[in-house]
């Protein structure tokens with residue numbers, strides 16, 4: 001007899017043995033008080049946890065709601081108004097009943113944000129990558145996809161689902177990319193798939209140089225700007241806007257769930273490309289459209305961030321300030337040219353210990369980042385300061401890290 005439960009338990013035991021078992025933090029954000037939240041305890045999927053205890057207030061240092069737009073007046077107001085006006089759900093797929101006027105408006109706003117003819121919404125950034133990349137390789141016959149080695153799991157999955165040959169280029173290595181481009185005849189379709197801000201190290205791809213190579217070898221470009229939309233460029237169009245190369249990228253992909261603070265994903269491109277993806281991508285066609293409430297919130301967020309650089313400037317200032325403070329105090333802050341502030345621990349067990357200690361002793365919430373998300377030996381804390389993290393929050397964090405580093409006998413920078 002097959003013991004089905006045993007197979008599932010065995011799979012979890014293997015994850016535990018590798019030190020990769022995850023416990024979710026049961027949190028309740030308090031609107032108007034982000035980055036503060038209530039912590040109800042740790043939760044695994046069995047429902048076991050310490051929820052019997054009263055919740056306590058903690059400070060979140062690892063949210064991807066990079067600007068606090070998830071609690072912004074304009075965003076929450078638009079969502080309430082939309083729910084009052086049109087109700088909760090979209091009522092179907094986009095083909096059937098799910099194209100609401102909010103969807104049409106948001107797609108126009110996103111196309112405009114990136115200077116493209118058209119845009120297409122998906123239920124998440126993950127789905128937008130997965131659905132688009134797998135569809136591209138079905139539309140372009142004999143296509144080769146050149147993928148940066150640190151590309152996100154959703155891009156890797158999309159490439160795997162398609163029928164193309166995949167070649168991986170060393171992270172941000174232009175010479176390696178060019179060598180791979182040269183391996184294939186000029187008439188063979190080639191897609192270069194990459195990100196702008198890589199979210200674990202906080203480094204940024206050389207977009208202009210990649211576009212130059214794409215032009216030279218007549219390759220198609222697919223750029224994931226998930227960690228940059230809303231955050232870079234004069235209107236929040238991402239690094240491709242900041243660097244003035246958006247018009248040279250064939251497809252720009254982004255999320256509405258991180259800096260925009262809501263939920264959903266999208267691609268923008270010329271009309272022919274969007275029309276084809278819309279017509280072929282299974283992950284677009286056969287799923288209920290995003291709720292118009294979410295879409296209205298995202299629209300307000302995109303428009304708010306288009307109109308003003310204020311939050312973006314504050315965000316960069318906060319990130320620079322935190323990096324400087326950490327460096328002054330001798331913490332091993334890793335080099336990052338973006339808003340992401342990684343602090344190296346270099347050991348998975350210690351990394352988990354630090355974050356447990358910060359939460360238990362100092363009410364500071366930050367997730368340990370371990371293998372396979374990052375290479376072994378580079379385990380780290382990934383801090384994401386927002387405009388709402390004050391000098392006081394930072395002083396408290398520094399004091400807590402100082403205590404943790406001393407108690408756990410961790411290395412400081414030389």
Ligand SMILES: *Cc1c(COP(=O)(O)O)cnc(C)c1O
Pocket residue numbers: 124125126127129152154195199224226227255256257258264265
């Ligand atoms: C988070 C993430 C995604 C997925 O976006 P969601 O909207 O969260 O599904 C895609 N690409 C990268 C690089 C990401 O970090």
